[in-house]
Amino acid sequence: MNTARSNAFYAQSGGVTAVINASAAGVIETARRHPDRIGTVYAGKNGIIGALTEELIDTGEESADTIAALRSTPAGAFGSCRYKLKSLEKNRREYERLIEVFKAHGIGYFFYNGGGDSADTCFKVSQLSQSLGYPLQAIHVPKTIDNDLPLTDCCPGFGSVAKYVAVSVLEASLDVRSMAATSTRVFVLEVMGRHAGWIAAAGGLVESQGIPVVVLFPEIEFDKDRFLARVDALVKQHGYCSVVVSEGCHHPDGSFLAEQGTRDAFGHAQLGGAAPVVAQMVKDALGHKFHWAVADYLQRAARHIASATDVQQAYALGQRAVELALEGRNAVMPTIERISDAPYRWRIGSAPLEQVANVEKTMPREFINADGFGITDACRRYLLPLIEGEDYPGYQGGLPVYATLRNQLVARKLPSFELA
Amino acid sequence: MNTARSNAFYAQSGGVTAVINASAAGVIETARRHPDRIGTVYAGKNGIIGALTEELIDTGEESADTIAALRSTPAGAFGSCRYKLKSLEKNRREYERLIEVFKAHGIGYFFYNGGGDSADTCFKVSQLSQSLGYPLQAIHVPKTIDNDLPLTDCCPGFGSVAKYVAVSVLEASLDVRSMAATSTRVFVLEVMGRHAGWIAAAGGLVESQGIPVVVLFPEIEFDKDRFLARVDALVKQHGYCSVVVSEGCHHPDGSFLAEQGTRDAFGHAQLGGAAPVVAQMVKDALGHKFHWAVADYLQRAARHIASATDVQQAYALGQRAVELALEGRNAVMPTIERISDAPYRWRIGSAPLEQVANVEKTMPREFINADGFGITDACRRYLLPLIEGEDYPGYQGGLPVYATLRNQLVARKLPSFELA
Numbered sequence: 001m002n003t004a005r006s007n008a009f010y011a012q013s014g015g016v017t018a019v020i021n022a023s024a025a026g027v028i029e030t031a032r033r034h035p036d037r038i039g040t041v042y043a044g045k046n047g048i049i050g051a052l053t054e055e056l057i058d059t060g061e062e063s064a065d066t067i068a069a070l071r072s073t074p075a076g077a078f079g080s081c082r083y084k085l086k087s088l089e090k091n092r093r094e095y096e097r098l099i100e101v102f103k104a105h106g107i108g109y110f111f112y113n114g115g116g117d118s119a120d121t122c123f124k125v126s127q128l129s130q131s132l133g134y135p136l137q138a139i140h141v142p143k144t145i146d147n148d149l150p151l152t153d154c155c156p157g158f159g160s161v162a163k164y165v166a167v168s169v170l171e172a173s174l175d176v177r178s179m180a181a182t183s184t185r186v187f188v189l190e191v192m193g194r195h196a197g198w199i200a201a202a203g204g205l206v207e208s209q210g211i212p213v214v215v216l217f218p219e220i221e222f223d224k225d226r227f228l229a230r231v232d233a234l235v236k237q238h239g240y241c242s243v244v245v246s247e248g249c250h251h252p253d254g255s256f257l258a259e260q261g262t263r264d265a266f267g268h269a270q271l272g273g274a275a276p277v278v279a280q281m282v283k284d285a286l287g288h289k290f291h292w293a294v295a296d297y298l299q300r301a302a303r304h305i306a307s308a309t310d311v312q313q314a315y316a317l318g319q320r321a322v323e324l325a326l327e328g329r330n331a332v333m334p335t336i337e338r339i340s341d342a343p344y345r346w347r348i349g350s351a352p353l354e355q356v357a358n359v360e361k362t363m364p365r366e367f368i369n370a371d372g373f374g375i376t377d378a379c380r381r382y383l384l385p386l387i388e389g390e391d392y393p394g395y396q397g398g399l400p401v402y403a404t405l406r407n408q409l410v411a412r413k414l415p416s417f418e419l420a
Numbered sequence: 421m422n423t424a425r426s427n428a429f430y431a432q433s434g435g436v437t438a439v440i441n442a443s444a445a446g447v448i449e450t451a452r453r454h455p456d457r458i459g460t461v462y463a464g465k466n467g468i469i470g471a472l473t474e475e476l477i478d479t480g481e482e483s484a485d486t487i488a489a490l491r492s493t494p495a496g497a498f499g500s501c502r503y504k505l506k507s508l509e510k511n512r513r514e515y516e517r518l519i520e521v522f523k524a525h526g527i528g529y530f531f532y533n534g535g536g537d538s539a540d541t542c543f544k545v546s547q548l549s550q551s552l553g554y555p556l557q558a559i560h561v562p563k564t565i566d567n568d569l570p571l572t573d574c575c576p577g578f579g580s581v582a583k584y585v586a587v588s589v590l591e592a593s594l595d596v597r598s599m600a601a602t603s604t605r606v607f608v609l610e611v612m613g614r615h616a617g618w619i620a621a622a623g624g625l626v627e628s629q630g631i632p633v634v635v636l637f638p639e640i641e642f643d644k645d646r647f648l649a650r651v652d653a654l655v656k657q658h659g660y661c662s663v664v665v666s667e668g669c670h671h672p673d674g675s676f677l678a679e680q681g682t683r684d685a686f687g688h689a690q691l692g693g694a695a696p697v698v699a700q701m702v703k704d705a706l707g708h709k710f711h712w713a714v715a716d717y718l719q720r721a722a723r724h725i726a727s728a729t730d731v732q733q734a735y736a737l738g739q740r741a742v743e744l745a746l747e748g749r750n751a752v753m754p755t756i757e758r759i760s761d762a763p764y765r766w767r768i769g770s771a772p773l774e775q776v777a778n779v780e781k782t783m784p785r786e787f788i789n790a791d792g793f794g795i796t797d798a799c800r801r802y803l804l805p806l807i808e809g810e811d812y813p814g815y816q817g818g819l820p821v822y823a824t825l826r827n828q829l830v831a832r833k834l835p836s837f838e839l840a
Contacts, residue, residue, distance in 0.1 A: 016598045046601035049602065074595065075594035075595040075597065082603045083602050166819055170819060171721035171722055171723060172721050174493075174822065175717045175720065175721040178495040178499055178500045179501070180499075181467075181501050182466065182501040187716075205819070206819075210824070275714075276693075292714070293717060296592075296607075296712060297596065297604075297607055298713050298715070301594060305725065386818075387818035389815075389818070390812070392810070395810055398806075398807035398809070399590060399625070399626075399629065404630070
């Protein structure tokens with residue numbers, strides 16, 4: 001435990017979200033309230049890479065207003081990266097470099113804001129600091145739109161994507177319903193979630209609004225005949241239907257729906273995603289006119305329709321991470337513990353990083369209904385509180401006002417370092 | 421001019437929008453304020469088809485609250501259709517059927533809410549009613565996300581799509597900027613607009629937020645080498661860039677970018693749109709990792725991020741249509757006349773339908789910058805007021821509350837009719 005005053009390092013890791021900056025605001029604002037214990041919060045430029053290359057952003061240069069504005073700014077304000085440190089055995093020099101940089105800049109607190117991989121890195125860094133005798137408290141701040149971290153009821157970033165998907169499917173479905181008499185009858189939306197169907201499940205929420213919807217999960221092997229029969233039945237009953245397909249939806253042999261094996265004139269693999277494949281399948285078998293959309297980054301960046309619950313939790317977890325550090329904790333991650341569904345009540349707990357790293361939480365089977373094409377009431381009870389509430393950014397001239405940081409780097413103190 | 425009290429017919433036509441129901445609210449609420457002149461407003465079930473098949477929705481059965489809620493409900497609440505009446509010469513019986521149905525139900529006002537094709541139909545109906553000696557006032561209420569109607573400064577539906585596109589490109593671009601050090605460097609968003617680049621132009625608005633963006637318009641023939649050079653320059657300068665490609669972007673020979681001529685194993689044409697084609701082109705030539713999205717219906721149904729200006733104008737045009745009818749006008753369309761850009765001031769004018777029908781307004785060349793990949797200041801001045809202001813729907817349980825109508829049909833009085 002750091003009893004003397006020391007600096008902190010904060011880094012964003014992996015795919016960014018609509019609310020990861022809210023966690024950053026939680027970390028920085030809380031640290032600023034404890035100037036006796038925490039000096040400057042340095043943020044890694046482009047995540048952990050910034051620590052390795054000693055590109056440290058001095059967040060002390062940012063005004064209180066700017067840091068507060070992070071709460072309503074999507075994406076990674078300091079830059080993030082997809083950079084997984086190898087195992088300690090294979091690349092010990094990178095871990096040692098981190099400790100060197102931390103030592104050079106008087107950093108005693110390491111806040112790592114990411115998913116499962118970064119929880120693992122965070123854990124390893126904490127272990128190494130112990131074995132090297134350098135006092136460092138490593139706290140992981142959970143973040144992933146995939147909602148696949150264990151030991152926390154949900155993950156910041158997910159609630160906002162879920163809200164975006166539910167709202168988008170509702171709106172597009174009303175559109176299709178309007179046009180179905182003479183035009184489009186089936187609308188297909190492709191959403192993220194390579195391994196876990198949490199995001200796709202959010203599309204299933206519109207069923208309670210009377211919208212006929214088929215959800216294709218990565219957890220359920222795709223069965224073309226049963227899928228087409230389901231679409232056929234829904235279109236016969238309602239005149240139209242929507243399909244929400246996870247990018248991770250796959251055939252029994254493990255190949256993704258998006259992999260059609262087709263090539264263009266230059267030998268490139270087919271460019272489209274799962275949505276056009278599913279749409280064409282419906283057209284060929286049932287003859288319905290279709291439209292399809294691929295939300296891609298739009299879904300995870302959509303701060304304009306963020307869930308208020310999600311924003312609140314993202315901030316609270318950043319805040320709690322600092323408090324845990326000040327309480328002397330190490331190698332832990334603050335978590336969301338659900339107390340009740342309705343009214344929704346939650347509190348913050350914590351989990352040892354050892355148990356978080358590299359465990360992936362997919363949808364429990366009891367959240368997917370019997371036919372595999374929709375969600376159960378239990379799933380609905382789980383999801384609804386997570387999309388509850390709106391937390392709109394400010395607007396000027398028709399566009400959201402998102403924070404722009406100075407992102408000023410502190411002077412280097414060490415020789416340069418080549419990334420592996 | 422109808423001096424006695426008569427009923428009105430209202431129909432939604434073509435692709436629906438986030439605000440066409442606001443026009444419906446404007447028509448119905450205004451009609452209800454004139455019970456001495458206007459009896460019941462009947463809405464066509466699925467647009468003009470409902471008039472032909474005598475499926476008339478009695479909007480008098482809907483409460484004042486429900487009609488008011490239409491203002492914040494996307495898509496077509498009564499159903500729309502893609503059904504173009506043939507020329508009078510080729511299919512006179514359909515026009516005559518319309519008059520018969522109108523006569524049978526005491527309809528003296530015809531409000532048609534659509535784009536260029538429906539303006540043409542509306543005009544023909546007004547002409548026929550004159551030649552048949554049946555007093556009918558036909559007023560067209562403009563609507564099209566494509567913003568391609570002449571004689572009006574803008575078209576309801578467009579401002580909201582423009583806002584959706586500008587906000588989405590801004591958010592996704594911040595995402596890419598966060599990730600560009602190690603991952604995605606180019607993000608491509610495909611937007612609607614087969615013939616006119618108005619929607620794509622809205623993506624160009626984010627340039628003033630410091631976002632490097634390339635816009636591909638249908639008005640500018642695609643030049644692969646120049647496009648790649650532009651992307652290359654932007655990525656070298658900024659580390660990343662976004663591309664907004666109109667679905668109507670095409671090669672000099674007229675073929676769309678989306679038409680790759682590739683076939684899958686079953687001989688189907690390539691399924692993807694323009695976005696994956698453009699993204700792959702960048703990857704092949706410049707090696708950048710990419711992501712792409714296709715917004716499709718999400719963009720035109722996105723009532724959750726509608727432009728307040730757009731909602732206000734959509735309502736006002738519906739309202740004015742009824743007032744024009746009460747003033748004895750026929751074969752006209754209320755229009756938006758811009759008085760000034762900043763502060764934005766506008767008023768409602770009107771245009772004769774004869775001049776509206778079948779004229780398509782594409783982007784003026786002076787709205788596209790010299791290199792053809794972005795918008796000019798003049799375009800920015802034109803667009804900004806149209807995305808100004810937020811007009812959020814109400815929410816319950818995390819989802820927008822959109823109106824659900826009873827849509828009760830009135831009893832038929834005529835023999836059934838077979839559509840052509």
